[in-house]
Structures are given as structure tokens and as C-alpha cells.
Amino acid sequence: MNEWYIVAQVLGVITIGFEFMSYQIKDKAKYFLTTGIGSFFWTLMFVAIGLAMGMNTQLSLIIAATYSTVRNLVFYRTFSKNTAESREMGLIFLLIMIVVAIVAAIVVLPSVPVEVRWLHILGLLAALSFVIGQYLPGVHYVRVTVVIYAVVIMLTQTPLNILYGDFRWNIMGILIESAKIISVIVFYIRFASNSEESQLQLAKPF
Numbered sequence: 001m002n003e004w005y006i007v008a009q010v011l012g013v014i015t016i017g018f019e020f021m022s023y024q025i026k027d028k029a030k031y032f033l034t035t036g037i038g039s040f041f042w043t044l045m046f047v048a049i050g051l052a053m054g055m056n057t058q059l060s061l062i063i064a065a066t067y068s069t070v071r072n073l074v075f076y077r078t079f080s081k082n083t084a085e086s087r088e089m090g091l092i093f094l095l096i097m098i099v100v101a102i103v104a105a106i107v108v109l110p111s112v113p114v115e116v117r118w119l120h121i122l123g124l125l126a127a128l129s130f131v132i133g134q135y136l137p138g139v140h141y142v143r144v145t146v147v148i149y150a151v152v153i154m155l156t157q158t159p160l161n162i163l164y165g166d167f168r169w170n171i172m173g174i175l176i177e178s179a180k181i182i183s184v185i186v187f188y189i190r191f192a193s194n195s196e197e198s199q200l201q202l203a204k205p206f
Helices: 003-022 028-053 059-081 084-111 114-135 140-156 171-203
Strands: none
Touching: 003 028, 003 171, 028 059, 028 171, 059 084, 059 114, 084 114, 114 140, 140 171
């Protein structure tokens, strides 16, 4: 364990806080701002892990996290304005981001060790579903797709993705993804509770 690995854990703790908060937020603009800040610290965490363990196994994750930061902050601007023009620009940006992600994957994947390339391809597919889920209306698409994405990213934080005889688990990376899943579970517990309260209020006589 070197100093960069310790720095990564600190950045991971900060990321956990923002990621957990974001999936309790129903308002789109506030959600994108909160998760955008979390993604910024998430990017820094992967950079620190790369400096500690080898940058080539973290490169695609750094690109994905940077991409996430930019996307979320642009979408924050889109939904905070919430006009027909801003939503149209947001949709155009979404399509551009999907193309960028596919091109980046084509460029980066050849540099990823063959043994773990399948994992990064799976991560790309999960990431694309999550990006689309974020933009779709309502609160459910983003929460379902983030759980799928979190499970795949969790796998990249295990020895499956750490080569060269270093079989350390990135516990912080796993905790971050777990925080997203737990936050979604908490959200739906609250959602179900609120739904029951609403139904009871509707059932009361005037």
C-alpha cells in the first residue's frame, strides 16, 4: 500500500457521500449537479489507483469517469433551464456522448490487457444503458440502470482487473458502487412508504 492508494481511499469516501445523496434526489437538475460533483471525485480516485497499481488497467475507467463528470454537469445545465430548446440541446449532447463513448472504447480497448477486455466491454454496454436511463423521463430508468452499471464496475475493482501479480481488492471502489445500490434500495423503501401514505390520504373521507 503506497501513498497514492491511501489518497484513492480518501477520494473514494468523498465520492460515496455524493453518490448516496444523488439517488435520494427526485429533481433532475439537483440530481445531475450532485452526481456530477461525485463523478469528479470518482475520476480523481481512479487516477490515484492508476498511479498506485498501473495506469493501463485504469485508463478506460478514468475516461469513463471524466465522461460522466462532463455529461452530468452539462445535463445539470440542461434541466436547470428546462426549456424546449435546452432539452433539445441536451438530447443532441446525449447522442454525441454516446458516439464519443463508442469511439473512445474502440481506441482504448486494444490497450487493455486481453485477459480483462471482456470486462471493459461489458462495462461499456452497462454505461451506455445508464447514460440513456439518466436522460429518460421519470425517476425509475436511471435507478434500474445504475444498479446494473454498479455491479459491472464492482467487478473491475476486484483482482479480475488487477494484473501483474498484484491481487489486491479495491475495497473503496466496491464500497462506492455498493453505496449507489444501497441508495437505490433506500429510495424505493421511501418511495413505497410515501405511496402508501398517499393512498391512505386519498382513502380518507372529506
